[in-house]
Amino acid sequence: MRWGTPVTLLAAALLPSALPDAFLLHLMTSVAIAAILALGLQFLLGVSGQLSLGQAAFYGVGAYGSALMTGAGLPFAAAVPLAAVFAGLSSLVLIPVTRLRGPYLAVATLGFSIIAYLVIKNEEWLTGGSLGLMGISRPALFGERLRDPAHVYWLCAALAALVYLGLRRLADSRFGRAAHAIRQDEDAARASGLRVTLIKSQCFVISAAVSGLAGALFAHHIRYLGPADFSFWKSVEVLIMVVIGGVGSAAGAILGAAVVVLLPEWLRAVGDYRLLVFGGAVVGLMLFGSGGLAGLPGALRRRPEARP
């Protein structure tokens, strides 16, 4: 596993030279953005144990935020981080609900995401309503518009790698340990002096900001935003990415994102059946790979006596 990260990074960096196909690069950019989104939920669910069904809301805040800010003349390099911060701040609205547990937290975040979706759909003056926002500017670095799909891909892949490393560092720190402890036993965490609500809220804000970053990149990658991309389905899709990747595994979340983005594309050949097959694949993976994709190698290697 020690070589996993550098090898993956190298392969990801060399991909455009190996496969200079615009559509493929477009897809891989989508994978990188989805990976950021999945990493955000993975941190919330895998490290702090909070299930959010409202990631689409923060994704939407980031996307529309960055699109509107660049539309108003702000440079890309300022608008994207600002949009991520804004998405993080928007999650502060939900801080009171972090004291809810399990399904109650999930349903409260779900409610929030439905409200956000309706705002996107109905507030035409701001979001363009059902027609959406068109003509969003391309990503730009140092005043240069990135016209080459390979450059956009590199940017998104590099940011995904940064998010991955950042969240890994966070999980492996005093803060991450505390969040992890709270996930396992809140009473014991409190008795050890941990400020449980504060730490859970911080995880929420971080996860929302990461989702917002993904949304901002999405806006400039696709360059068109409509409400459909921010419905409850998006939240479910993120959850599927994290779970098929294996809850608790950051690398798994990236793998899960790749599967969720690429599988339906590969299945275009089967036309109308593709979502049917996708649904079946999700069920099948749950049935046959207990730890998600991250657990598959172990499941294949597993010997009967290896399990306690």
Add this chain to the structure above:
Amino acid sequence: MSGAALLEVAVGGIAIGCVYSLLALGYSMIIRASGIIHFAQGEVMMIGSMCGLSALWLAPALHPALVLLAGMAAGGVLAGAMELLVYRTLRRRRVPLMNIITATVGLSILLMNAARLGWGSEPLRYPDLFSGAVEIGQLRISPQLLWIAGTGFAIMIALQLFLSKTRPGLAMQAIAQDPDAAQLIGINLSRSMAGTFAVAGAMAGAAGVMLGSLFFSFFEMGFITGLKAFVAATLGGLGSIGGAMLGGILFGLIETFGAVFVSSAYKDAIGMLLLIAILLVLPQGLAGLRKRGR
């Protein structure tokens, strides 16, 4: 707005509330027995709706009660089969609950797209099961609404009787409260669990026929309705049967009145805002109120 018009809105709210209640009951029964948030519940409803419609296509003169039964049977068999084929296997393999819940989402996608292939992607109109209008003085109430509210209440009462008076019903209650003890006194866990899913599925099937006859049947109909019913179940307190009934009807009323008096574009948001507000005061839903009172 006149009193008569208000009453009409209220009847509409109660009717749609009954649909939510029936679905919410299924969520509650399943989460209580197995801990699973059954996200495919809305799709079970949709399949029930489609099957009721197909029964009507085959026999246009079919009595509405039989259409309802067809929907319930389809929902019951489907949900029971999902438990036997998928969830039971997952439970036996002791996979984390989150994975089982993801499997329910997978099944939900599967069913939705199967229905799209089977019944097409266009909304399908139910023939009017009832025509004319009931007039009480100035009041005109659509018979559909009365039919739905009446049947909804009848089914909920029947469910209560089933759960509290019959052996299989009591066995389901027992496994929900304490599976280990229930097995010790000789209750077949697998059978009762499958029964719980089947009953929950039948409730969903009934809700599907009702909702279909009110508007139309559509392969995506289960999605948002299922979500709202889940919210209703949470509102009532997940796992509480009485709470689910109350939560569904309350949600239907709030949504209907909200659409009329506040904003129809934000009709779904009103219910959600209220939900979040209620959860903040009562983190366990309305059922927490009773516990707190004790």
Add this chain to the structure above:
Amino acid sequence: MTPLLEARGIARRFGGLVALDAVDMQVAPGTVHGLIGPNGAGKTTFLNVIAGAFPPSGGSLRLEGGDITALAGDARARLGIRRTFQNLKLFPEMTALHNAAIGLHADGRAGVLSALLRLPAQRREEREIMARAAEALDFVGLAGQAGRLAGTLAYGHRRLLEIARAFAPRPKLLLLDEPAAGLNPTEAVALTALIARIREAGTTVILVEHHMDVVMTVCDRVTVLNYGKHLSTGTPAGIQADPRVIEAYLGQDALAEALAC
């Protein structure tokens, strides 16, 4: 001398049930203070009230003279009141070392930003936390288990790990809730010695325990509760001779329990 902990008129009702009824207790610094009583006497409830798991229905608590009655459990933990749980509450998916490190969380400062940047100060703090956590494991005799997941430890080791987590920050007051439960006689003797060493290290201990030989060996003072009321406080020898205490124990089937020790 000011008592380290002073409880005055502590009451706790659950619905109509009175679990604690105006209990007074003073714990002198540097002592091991036993808390015993027949089953249902309210010992664990009292411990929970001191730890701040739930508020008392009446009465006040002072730590070193300062009123802590209104503080929540986590705030009291940061002030130096740590506890163990009767039915073991560890973080099973974390290593023994990291479990102990959680006990030291409140002593650290590094937040989200410094964790992301891995600044030198943050790395130094991490090293310090880990060194102190290892020291705490060593103190309770778990040095060899540092890398193992808490959930995979043997039962006796899990009991010790919980003590290590609570003792790691060198708290002013350590609340031990039946630490000897489920231990074999050898382990119970080792535990008695460990509690004595904790006292020598300067931490005051309140010990709820059913094993009378542990209580009588290590406690400096003992308070007896009965039916939620304070019955008697004194030295172990004095308590054993107190007719009211004997009567309270005789009145229950706890006699068998006391004889078994």
